[in-house]
Amino acid sequence: MFSEYLIAGFLIMAGIFGFVGSFGLLKLDDPMSRLHAPTKATTLGVGGVLLASMVHGFTVEGHLSLHEVMITLFLFLTAPVTALFIAKVHIHRHQTPESLPKAGDDIKWATHDVSVETAEPKTDGPDERHG
Amino acid sequence: MNLLRRLVPHPILTLLLTLTWVLLTSTWTLNSLVFGFLLGLLIPFLTQPYWPHQMRMKKPLKIAAYIFIVLYDIVVANVVVARIVVFKPNRKRQPAWVTVPLDLLTPEAITVLAGTITMTPGTVSADISSGGHALLVHCLDAPDPDAVRDEIKQRYERRLKEIFE
Numbered sequence: 001m002f003s004e005y006l007i008a009g010f011l012i013m014a015g016i017f018g019f020v021g022s023f024g025l026l027k028l029d030d031p032m033s034r035l036h037a038p039t040k041a042t043t044l045g046v047g048g049v050l051l052a053s054m055v056h057g058f059t060v061e062g063h064l065s066l067h068e069v070m071i072t073l074f075l076f077l078t079a080p081v082t083a084l085f086i087a088k089v090h091i092h093r094h095q096t097p098e099s100l101p102k103a104g105d106d107i108k109w110a111t112h113d114v115s116v117e118t119a120e121p122k123t124d125g126p127d128e129r130h131g
Numbered sequence: 132m133n134l135l136r137r138l139v140p141h142p143i144l145t146l147l148l149t150l151t152w153v154l155l156t157s158t159w160t161l162n163s164l165v166f167g168f169l170l171g172l173l174i175p176f177l178t179q180p181y182w183p184h185q186m187r188m189k190k191p192l193k194i195a196a197y198i199f200i201v202l203y204d205i206v207v208a209n210v211v212v213a214r215i216v217v218f219k220p221n222r223k224r225q226p227a228w229v230t231v232p233l234d235l236l237t238p239e240a241i242t243v244l245a246g247t248i249t250m251t252p253g254t255v256s257a258d259i260s261s262g263g264h265a266l267l268v269h270c271l272d273a274p275d276p277d278a279v280r281d282e283i284k285q286r287y288e289r290r291l292k293e294i295f296e
Contacts, residue, residue, distance in 0.1 A: 017209055020216055024212075024216035027216060028216065029221045032226065032269045033224070033226050036255060036271040039249060066157060067154070070154050076246070077246075079250065081246075087257035088257070091257060100228055100267065101229070101267070102230060103265050103267070104232050104265035105260075105265075107260075107261070108260065108261045109261065112261075113261035
């Protein structure tokens with residue numbers, strides 16, 4: 001009985017945070033701020049569903065399922081990467097080196113810098129450049 | 132030793148891939164362990180050209196403490212961001228760009244820091260400087276951008292420096 005309340009609680013929490021994440025996309029008014037809502041609120045949104053699934057698997061079906069842990073791990077690996085890609089596109093299209101703060105000693109941010117080799121470790125392969 | 136290094140270029144990745152495979156199949160048998168280990172040997176060997184430098188960790192045990200701090204911060208971050216989204220009017224919100232100068236040197240440590248920044252309270256890492264010495268961070272609501280920078284350096288970067296360097 002208690003586990004059912006726990007599962008329901010997790011699902012409700014997941015629903016609320018998932019909703020707030022989508023609502024933030026609508027409500028926030030500049031592109032970079034919009035990025036915050038889905039990257040954060042959905043983490044706990046999806047996390048809540050996964051926790052509910054684990055509790056259900058453990059108490060009702062009687063076995064410990066670890067797939068949820070994997071989903072969480074993959075989510076934590078991919079969410080920052082997608083956020084970074086969107087941020088980079090935004091910088092490419094809407095920001096100039098003057099509209100951003102100074103990049104410390106390096107003068108330019110990597111997205112704006114098309115002339116100098118970036119800090120990636122060099123490989124032995126031929127240096128192919130696009131754009 | 133040199134041959135072993137060539138055949139197993141990333142021992143940590145090998146272990147991680149084995150564990151991932153066992154968790155994915157969700158069957159605790161020798162069968163899946165052996166096949167997972169085989170994949171763990173094969174994948175780092177084949178992808179070696181894309182990751183030529185071996186990763187080093189000084190204090191791997193501190194990772195556990197770091198994970199718990201980040202998980203706790205993610206939960207807090209969700210509540211904080213949800214409150215800003217729902218209750219704070221757009222004109223009162225103060226979004227800001229913040230430059231975080233980096234003390235970290237290895238690409239792996241900087242990647243983990245950038246990922247952590249994106250997952251935690253009101254911040255998204257947006258870019259790295261062309262020489263890799265600073266991160267560009269966007270804040271959802273930062274009345275005091277310097278405080279955000281100091282917190283990132285104190286709370287996450289210091290710990291990552293202990294782990295990786």
